[in-house]
Amino acid sequence: MKVVQYQNFGKSIESIPNSKGNIDMQMFFSVYELDNGKTICLETIKYFNEEKSEFEWGEFSDCVKHNCIYLEHFKFGDEFHEWFDKTPKWTPETKWPNSDEEALVINFYENKIKVSEN
Numbered sequence: 001m002k003v004v005q006y007q008n009f010g011k012s013i014e015s016i017p018n019s020k021g022n023i024d025m026q027m028f029f030s031v032y033e034l035d036n037g038k039t040i041c042l043e044t045i046k047y048f049n050e051e052k053s054e055f056e057w058g059e060f061s062d063c064v065k066h067n068c069i070y071l072e073h074f075k076f077g078d079e080f081h082e083w084f085d086k087t088p089k090w091t092p093e094t095k096w097p098n099s100d101e102e103a104l105v106i107n108f109y110e111n112k113i114k115v116s117e118n
Helices: 080-084 099-117
Strands: 003-014 025-034 039-049 054-057 067-070
Touching: 003 080, 003 099, 025 099, 039 099, 067 099
Parallel strands: none
Antiparallel strands: 003 025, 025 039, 039 054, 039 067
């Protein structure tokens, strides 16, 4: 199994400013088409470390560093908000990639995309 094509949106969403007026969270998105026909969205997150005055990669509230879900309706080349605003949020019908698909996408992201986002 391999990645056939991908689209990296990079930093796509930020938190609203906190009580100090600072953005303290950034979310990064990318989408992957696999040679098995599946399309997967991967999300990662950074939090602002006030002591270091910089953003650092973090974990979501469920203690994972990467969120992966199948996408049913995605057109490569679309702008981020063209599809994100129309994408249903997680529901009981949300479908999740199997462990092999997830590992492939995470490995691809970590080795080919994330290094340029640091």
